[in-house]
Amino acid sequence: MAAEAISRALRDGALEGEHAPALTIKDSIHAPLGAFVFDHILAQLSSNISSSKSQAQGIVLVAFARSPQFYAELLKSKANDAASLKKWLRIVDCYTDPLGWKSQLAESGIVSNRSTQNATTASLCKNARDLDMLFSSIVELGKEVIRETKGRFAVAIDSVSEILRHASISSAASLLSNLRSHDQVACLFWLFHSDLHEMKASSALEYISSMVACVEPISNTTNGKGMNSENLPLIEQNLGRGKFSVRFKRRNGRIRLMSEELHTEQMGINFVPAFEDYVTSQSLVPKVQFSLQLSEKERNDRAKVVLPFEHQGDGKPIQIYDGRRSVSESKTENKETNAEKMHVNEDSGRGEIIYIRDSDDEMPDSDEDPDDDLDI
């Protein structure tokens, strides 16, 4: 399932010498469910952190769109107590006073300096336009939650759309890149609303990400034009359900696509397999005039084929070469190829081919890349 794959990737964190995995969650006004996905991912990662199952030992949450109190309540409702939260959660509060207006007014005595922070571990940001300072705040708070020198923390930003209101796309991209390449960041994820920005901004954010999760409407409506009673059920449906498509970018450049449906519920969201999942996977096969896939009969026939040198095995079981050489085989090294060994039986006076297969049978164009785990 796509959502589970995301949670696993964020839980596992960064490999040594690699940038941290980065997730973009994007939605639009016709399927405004991105915030639900963000909350879900945050809750999942928090659960892994509190049970020490993740590489990240804590989270630094940058709150622009919702208050620190909202997130504290959210995480408490997922079975985290306040004391536990203080150990591994830090919040950069860019919600309460992002431009320093309240502080200025309080300093001049116009309003009272009433603090809105209660039991949350929030650090107030008074200048959301200064992304260098924001980066420093994130890193500083991150160091508070890691327990060892080589420990790492996760970063979550609840609205890159808000960052882009205060700063340019290049500054925002630079902030995210710097976080991703920081050697103490395990993973990071953020939400933005794609219809609030130009295409180049969306593309820039997606290029920085190793995973892009897109929430789209379940039903196509007429975009609000000619609002009538026929459109309403569809529009209402889109407020509670959506298509959830995720694009994973592997290290070797290959892309993996997954999709499912998401449904909002009172306590969060639920992911279910998409009804059109089979259709979607079929549609990924290009439409050409020759067959690219095997039928059932062809698969069976293929399984029955005995390879040319194996039928000379005289009833002995078919072996698969495991890379270890015997002493006798090393004498005939000059005559060896990668997949075959030629052995001359001096006693019998006739040639014999001893063939050991170098791997198990594999379907052509299989999704799994055998070189995927190579650290080239």
Add this chain to the structure above:
Amino acid sequence: MMSSNSANNLLDEALGFNDECGGGGGGLLLLIEDRVETSGAFILHHLIKRRLSSPNRPNDVVVFLSFAHPFSHYDRILRKMGCNLGVQKENKRFVYYDMLNLNYPDGEKGAEDLLLSVYGKIQKTVELCSSREGYKNSTIMIDDISLMEVALCGSSNLVLDFLHYCYSLATQFDCLVIILNHEDVYSTVDVPSPLLQMEYLANIVIKAEPLATGLATDVHGQLTVLNKGICQGSGCSKSKIRNFHFRVKENCVEYFYPGSRT
């Protein structure tokens, strides 16, 4: 068919406002979008009356920022609806800020400083109210956002900053923020519309649009009310959408479902 004078009309039901409280929903932002053909001003007037007329909320205050009309305009309209704004103003329950005749400085920095001082006055008023006994909710109203943007040298970003601060004030003091904006003002702009930002921010969006079939004498337009419900950390209520027609009369507005008018 229900008029705005009856206890609970279709609009109030769609907004989730409980008649017992005379309006409800603190910590919310309500966005009214209208067009040239269908003005949404009547919704503002209706909500002013609802917030000021409830006997259960004697200390609630309406803070009104007007960029569109002078006080006398609203006073005249609300009198016809049975609400004396002059008296409410004297009693400090209706706090009116005349933004029409302010001296707007040049440049975005000057505009931001002006906005800061306006926000300061609003926060001070709300803080003062909240300290009074029997306080339930305050309301902050802005008429209208597009003129506010004009006044602030065309900076939609400053407007959005101001709305963000009002929203955070609303969540802190349990206020309701009501803003009116014109949908067709932004329709020819190539960059993503700031109206979309407001739709994301709002908890309730009311759209006043003409009928798909065009002009009619008995029906002046249709309202679509999208109520996203309340989302707190511990859970969210379901989003609901309602659509019904309206007819603006001299002293009230009628709301009815399509085809139910006899």
